[in-house]
Structure formats: C-alpha cells, structure tokens
Amino acid sequence: MAITHLFFDLGSTLLDETAAVQARVERTVERLRGTPQECSLKEFWARMDRAARREAHPYALVMQLQGGAGWEPWPKNLEQVYPGTPELLAQLRKTYRLGVIANQHRGIRERLEAYGLAVYFDDVASSAEEGVAKPNPRIFELALSRAGCAPAQAVMIGDRLDNDVAPAKRLGMRTVWVRQGWGGLAELPGEEFRPDAAVSCLADLPAALASLERSG
Numbered sequence: 001m002a003i004t005h006l007f008f009d010l011g012s013t014l015l016d017e018t019a020a021v022q023a024r025v026e027r028t029v030e031r032l033r034g035t036p037q038e039c040s041l042k043e044f045w046a047r048m049d050r051a052a053r054r055e056a057h058p059y060a061l062v063m064q065l066q067g068g069a070g071w072e073p074w075p076k077n078l079e080q081v082y083p084g085t086p087e088l089l090a091q092l093r094k095t096y097r098l099g100v101i102a103n104q105h106r107g108i109r110e111r112l113e114a115y116g117l118a119v120y121f122d123d124v125a126s127s128a129e130e131g132v133a134k135p136n137p138r139i140f141e142l143a144l145s146r147a148g149c150a151p152a153q154a155v156m157i158g159d160r161l162d163n164d165v166a167p168a169k170r171l172g173m174r175t176v177w178v179r180q181g182w183g184g185l186a187e188l189p190g191e192e193f194r195p196d197a198a199v200s201c202l203a204d205l206p207a208a209l210a211s212l213e214r215s216g
Contacts, residue, residue, distance in 0.1 A: 001152040003174070003213055006092060007123070007143060009158030010102040012181025014085055014117065014202075020078040021182070024059065027072045037066040052185040081115050082180075088202055089120040092209075099123030101143050101156065103133045103163065123147045135167040144171075155212065157205065159183035161193040169196075176208050 011017050025048070029041045039047075044062065051058035063069055092098060098121050102108065108126040112118035125143040127133035132142075144151060151172035158164025158176075160183040165175045169192065177195035178184070180202075188194060196215075197208040 001150070001216075003153060003155055003209065004097060005099065005123075005144075005147050005149045005154040006096045006209075007099045007101045007140075007154060007156050007168075007173075009156075009160070009164050009178075010100060010104060010108070011079070012159040012183055013157060013164075013178050014081065015079045015115070016082045017079055017181055019080065020075045021059070023075050023078055024072045028063070028069075031072065032066065032069060035069070037069045039066060048182070049185070052182040053187050054189075058182050076111075081117065082202055084203060086116060086120070088205065089117065091206070093120050097122050097147060097149075099125070099143055099147055101125045101134065101139060103127040134163040137167050137171055140168055140171055140173070144173075155196075155209065161186050161188065161195070165195045166193045174212055176205065176212075178202065178205075 008014055025044055026041065029039060029044050032038050047062045047065065048058045051061040055061040059071070063071055089098060100108070100112070100121055100123070104126045106126070106128045108129065109118060109124055112121065112124070123143055123146055125139055127139060130139055130142055132138045140156070144154060155174045155176060156164055156168035157178060159178045159181050161177065165177055168175050175195045177198040179198055179200050196212055199205055199208050
C-alpha cells in the first residue's frame with residue numbers, strides 16, 4: 001500500500017536537545033556537589049552513555065543510580081530545530097500529509113508555531129492533551145483516525161525504539177529510526193523493535209522513504 005502519511009516524534013527527531021541535555025547535566029552535577037550523591041561531570045556523562053545503550057531515558061536511570069536525587073528542570077529554551085528541518089518538511093509536504101505524535105506537555109501547537117514548524121503539520125497528537133502517552137498504542141490510533149489513514153499507509157519517524165518504532169510496528173505502520181540524541185545509541189533489544197529503515201540524520205529521510213516505497 002502506498003505511503004500517504006508521515007508522523008514525526010519531536011525531541012531528538014525534529015528538535016536538537018543537545019544543549020538542553022548539556023545544561024541539565026551540568027546543573028545536576030553542580031547541585032549534587034558535596035552531597036552523598038556527588039559525581040564528577042565526566043563520570044555522569046559516562047554513566048549516561050552506558051545507560052543510553054539499554055535505557056531510552058538515560059538521565060532518569062542515572063538519577064535513580066544516584067540515589068533518586070531530584071531532577072533538574074528541563075530547559076526547553078535551549079532546544080533548537082535541527083538545521084535544514086523546515087526545508088525538508090516543505091519538500092515532504094508536497095508528497096505526504098504530515099503529523100506529529102509526541103510525549104509532550106500541553107501547548108505543543110504553540111511550540112511548533114514558535115519553532116516555525118506548525119505550518120507543515122495537519123495532525124498533532126500530544127500525550128498531555130490526549131491523556132495517553134507513547135508507547136500506548138491508543139495515541140497512535142487516535143492520530144491515524146483523525147488523519148483518516150490506515151496504519152499501512154503511514155510511517156512513524158522517531159529516535160526511540162521503545163516509544164516510536166515498536167508500538168507503531170505492532171499497529172502495522174512502517175517505521176524509520178532517526179539515530180539522533182541518546183535514543184540513537186540504543187542497542188536493539190529484540191526483533192519487535194527493529195525499524196523498517198534507519199537514518200543518521202533527517203537529511204537521509206527522503207532516500208529511506210523512497211526505499212520503503214519500492215519495497216511496498
């Protein structure tokens with residue numbers, strides 16, 4: 001069946017979270033200094049790297065290992081749109097209907113507006129606004145229903161094997177794993193997590209989609 005709809009995750013897919021992660025980790029290390037949970041910046045990063053290979057949210061795992069110390073707030077103001085993203089979305093929108101399926105706080109449409117991306121998306125499903133979060137299949141089903149497309153007509157594009165690839169595959173959607181951010185370091189935990197295609201950056205997405213179209 002021909003692909004007619006593309007659904008994107010947001011963090012580490014369309015938005016570069018590198019600076020936000022860096023700031024959060026630095027603030028965490030500084031706050032823990034002199035406490036029983038103290039950890040050097042180098043060691044914290046090393047633990048994040050190890051955790052990312054088996055856990056999609058490495059900060060959460062490292063903080064758990066640090067004795068459950070409170071999390072630093074997420075600095076949303078440091079997120080940036082990956083270079084070339086608006087141009088890519090404009091190109092894709094000529095062929096496909098575009099949507100977003102993301103675990104996000106309320107106000108996702110306003111954030112997309114602020115990033116200059118809202119104009120490209122017809123369908124937006126946010127966990128806070130839908131009352132259900134990935135990997136629960138219900139959020140995917142809601143997005144598909146509103147878009148009026150069958151799962152086989154849609155592709156889910158995201159950085160996480162657990163939240164984006166596996167649940168979408170179970171519904172019959174095709175999947176593209178964008179190996180950016182911490183999610184891109186994950187080791188494949190099983191065949192049900194294997195994406196239909198994988199790219200190292202969004203610039204490689206058109207070629208991956210063309211391959212999926214050829215394979216049917």
